[in-house]
Amino acid sequence: MTTYVYETIPSKPGLKPRYYEIKQSTNDAPLTKHPETGEPIRRVMLGGLGILSSKSSKSQTSCGCAPGRCCN
Numbered sequence: 001m002t003t004y005v006y007e008t009i010p011s012k013p014g015l016k017p018r019y020y021e022i023k024q025s026t027n028d029a030p031l032t033k034h035p036e037t038g039e040p041i042r043r044v045m046l047g048g049l050g051i052l053s054s055k056s057s058k059s060q061t062s063c064g065c066a067p068g069r070c071c072n
Contacts, residue, residue, distance in 0.1 A: 002026050009040040019044070 004024055007017035020041070022031065030043040 004030075005044040005046060006031060006034070006041040007044050008034070009042055011040075 001023045002025070003021050006020045006022055008020075010017055020034065022035070024031070031041055033039065034041050
């Protein structure tokens with residue numbers, strides 16, 4: 001089971017969405033209504049952390065930045 005973040009779809013301009021964490025199988029389709037309240041919702045796409053570089057690369061420093069261009 002994966003935990004997804006969903007937000008309500010505001011019914012009026014200016015209303016702020018509410019956020020929910022809902023556990024689902026990765027094979028399940030995204031929900032369109034909250035399972036308990038029936039409110040319209042949509043899945044929020046969040047950014048992930050990917051592997052950007054290999055530590056074994058000789059063209060990078062120990063922190064993963066290019067030599068002379070440390071991002072820390």
